[in-house]
Amino acid sequence: MPHTTAKAAARIRAGFTGEVPATALPGIARSGGLGLDxxxxxxxxxxxxxxxxCFNHGELAAPRLRWRVGQISAYDPVISPRFDHLVLIVNACDNVALRLVGSQTDPHIPGMRVEERLGYHVWRLRHLPSGAQMYVSERDTLTAGRGRARRLPNLRRRLDGKEPLTADERDKLAAIPEISPSMKRLLAGIWVRMSxxxxxxxxxxxxxxIDPLDRAPERARCAPASRLWGHQGRWDLEWRGYPFxxxxxxxxxxxxxxxxxxxxDRASSHSWLIRLEEAELYLHDEEL
Structure with a gap:
């Protein structure tokens, strides 16, 4: 694809994702598509x-998936998906990276490891079970590197990205229901569109x-909570608060x-049915 066409697609993508065009450009598909999936x-x-x-959060969370990761939504995330890695751009990248990794005794995402801390404003992570790589980057890179880096607990062990899965991590991964290929694509597509x-x-x-368009502030009065649970190609996603x-x-x-x-399709007065091939995801809005 001509470079000018890729640049044009990057500008379009940035308008939807909140990236800057230079960040969006590496994610553009060779076909000219936005490359989100x-x-x-x-x-x-x-x-x-x-x-x-992220979508098992608060009091609605499925008991076997209470990993305490949903709080990263409060860090104003911009998600930049690429073909072979993922970039999560946030405020306070240290907090988000270490929340994703957790600790040896309390892993928040089982199998997530820190491979390297790049300067003061980028973390490179690796998910051992899948082998997938992601980066957590500071939103304001012009100021994030000023001054001395603060002390981070247990950093030496966290940086050993080759540490094997612990027994607790294996148990938590085994508790995840099986997910069909089409449902994985759908759930992945929802997550990269979170912002x-x-x-x-x-x-x-x-x-x-939050609702950046400020349409119905009463939705923010209750504590946000969500639950994502199912098996194979049939899942339910329910939440209260934002988004609409x-x-x-x-x-x-x-x-x-x-x-x-x-x-x-509208499934009922309180729910919608999202289909992707044979996958069926029911949306339930607690605010209705």
């Missing part, structure tokens, strides 16, 4: 796992935390930035 099987595995981790927005301001998922379910549906079905092949 064009990735290796290893990346699909990781992104589906991140969906399980997706329409440049024309018709929807904004707000990092699954209509925003999520609009993001998934958008002709430019949506997940290719997704269809939506």
């Amino acid at each position: 064009h990735c290796t099987p290893e990346q699909t595995e990781l992104r589906a796992l991140l969906a399980l981790a 997706l927005r329409d440049p024309d301001r018709s929807f904004d998922l707000g990092g699954w935390c 379910p209509t925003d999520l549906i609009a993001a998934l079905t958008h002709p430019t930035a949506g997940v290719e092949g997704v269809t939506v």
Whole structure:
């Protein structure tokens, strides 16, 4: 694809994701698509796992998936998916990286390891079970590296990215229900769109935390909570607070930035059915 065409696609993608065009450019697919879902099987595995981790949060969380990772939505995330890795751009990258990794006795995402800390504002992580790589980067790189780096607990052990899975991690991974290939693609697609927005301001998922369009502030009065649970190709996603379910549906079905092949039906007055091939995901909004 001509470089000018890729640059044009990067500008379009940045309008939806919140990236800057230079950050979006490496993620553009060779076909000219935005590249949000064009990735290796290893990346699909990781992104589906991140969906399980982030969308089981608060008092609604499935008991076997209380990994305490949903709080990263409060760090104003910008998600930059690439073909063979993932970049998560946040405020306070140290906090987010170490929350994803946890500790040897309390891993938040089982099998996640720190491979390297690059300067003061980028962490390189590796998920051992899938082999997938991700980066956690500071949003304001112009100021994040000023001054001395603060002391981080147990950093030496965290940086040994080849440490094998612990027995506790193996138990937590074994507790995850089986997920069909199509459902993995759908869950991965939802997670990478967690902060997706329409440049024309018709929807904004707000990092699954806020409504940047300030439409209905009463939704923020209850504590945010969510639950993602199911088996193989049939899952349920329920939540209270943000985002609006209509925003999520609009993001998934958008002709430019949506997940290719997704269809939506109203299942009841309180739920929607999202389909991707044989996968069926029911959305339930606790605010309705």
